[in-house]
Amino acid sequence: MTVETWFLILLFLTVVVITFAVLELSAVRRKSKLLNKRLAELHTEEVKSRKNMYLRWAGRFNRSDYGKDWEQKLAGADLSITGFNYVLMQCVLLFVITYLLNALLGMRFPMDMIVAYFVVTIGSSQWLKSRRRKFAAQIDRQLPEVCRMLGSSIRAGMSIQQAIGMVAEELKAPAGPLFQSMARELKLGNTIDTVLSDMTDTFSSRDIRLLTQTITIQRQAGGNLAKAMDQLARTLEERERMNKELNNQTAESRYIALTLALMPVFLVVAFNIVFKGFITPLFTVPGFILLVVVVILMLIGFMAIRKVTNIKA
Template identity: 40%
Template sequence: MNPAVISLSATFFAFSVFLYYYVTGTQAKKSIKRVNSWFHTEEEKKRKSFIYLFGDRFDSSEISESLRKKLMQANLPIKASEYAAVCLLIFAMLWFVCHFLLQLLFPLDIVLAYIFVWAGSKIYLNSRKDKRAADFNKQLPEICRMMSNTVKAGMTLHQGVQLVAKELPAPAGEEFNELNQELNLGDSFDDAMGRLSQKIASDELKIFVSTISIQRRVGGNLAEVLSIMADTLEERERVNKEINTLTAEAKYIAFLLPILPVFMVIMMNVVIPGFLNPLFTPLGLILIVIIAALQLFAFFLIKKITRIRV
């Protein structure tokens, strides 16, 4: 046989093999990339630089577990160590302002900076968490009705989850889309719903998840139960709005009551340098403790009065 024909045939065969493996490899990479976009892989969580070694250890420790849960419920896509680093940076800036600009003595400068960072972080995370839960609760009656209609139509709960993920906007659409992807990968329905209830700090969502789990185990008319739950949630939302309107003034007073004296004494210290120095005497420290105790008592008393559960 002609050597040129043999060489050409071998070249064509090698090119065909290369083309086959190239196409299959490209498809495999696309599939892996698609799965990785659904879930955070361990390699994505690993940082490349040794500078962040301490942050990785903090993220994997039990100390950061509570912070990770708060960040997840607040829908902040950052690591616990990154959030802690931002808080430390803000603390250093506030300490600089208190010590050098306001001329506060030690340890008042550190205490004030810490209080501002602690209170600001708590208010920020709670506000984001509550807003996300409130937005989800507004969509929950519609979720109940859509899943009730899918059950009445003879479809499965998984198909109801797909319908909610397709039809509703964020935050319910995003969360149910991730729930649908977990179910597509073979995860248990109860486990996936349990993780959903942990992501959003909503009592209504916990009731919704518990109701579906119980009805799936013991049986019953799930469609009718979901329809009744939708009406109940709408009525509860209406009552909560009325309560929030009536108690809004008292809630703002509860926050302003401890803040105004602090800003007042800081402004007096700016106008009169050394105005706060007498507070570091034994009698001054006793007065600080008494005033702080009274302010905290008034704050929690107002919060207790205005906290009406429906």
């Protein structure tokens, strides 16, 4: 081969290497720009969170044990807000009700704030419990299907962890996202007992507790978990049918109890709007004692009626 031939070969190889180097450099620069952009966004959010007092306080509150307790309660009530925001809403509602009591009923400080505090605290607690019961009831209606899917998956040779993952993929909301969260916890390395215990603590439902206890006992005793799931599915369906019949039979009594409890409140507000100063005697010492006695008797009557009509299978 002549010198000219070797020169052309070297020139060709040089051009190829330079071309690949340029392409690789371009790809690296694109990846570097994308990475810097993401890092800038994260850095910006970090700086904002440090400078923003609201985000700083919210972060500290949500990371505390008290905030985590609120997070668990709100998750059980199917509320997507943080514990800090919920407590902040309670504070705003406290001042609003204090103003309304002062403007409509003529209450003075600190009586108006004390009454508003009890109204917000008790009302918020009862509303949150009602939300938790309703959300748990929605999940309870899907539990027979959950039990059958778990039983079928285990009968097919899957482990309980794999069966939970199958339920998470196939089931619709609201139980679907719950089992998706359980599947993620299992993938992160948590034990099945810990995941089941967390689910029991989050939801105030006897059916969910029965499901978790059945799985735990059958795993520890080495029993036939698939057969137990099928039997539990039939039991839950029968209980759901009986509870619907009982609710239909006691619906009238529950509405009467609620009406009797709210009627005096509306009457007092209406009379005070028409006749200014109608409830002023209640703010004296004898009036306050009488008011406390009346409220206690009304609560006892309301709770007694609810206790009699709240029949569950």
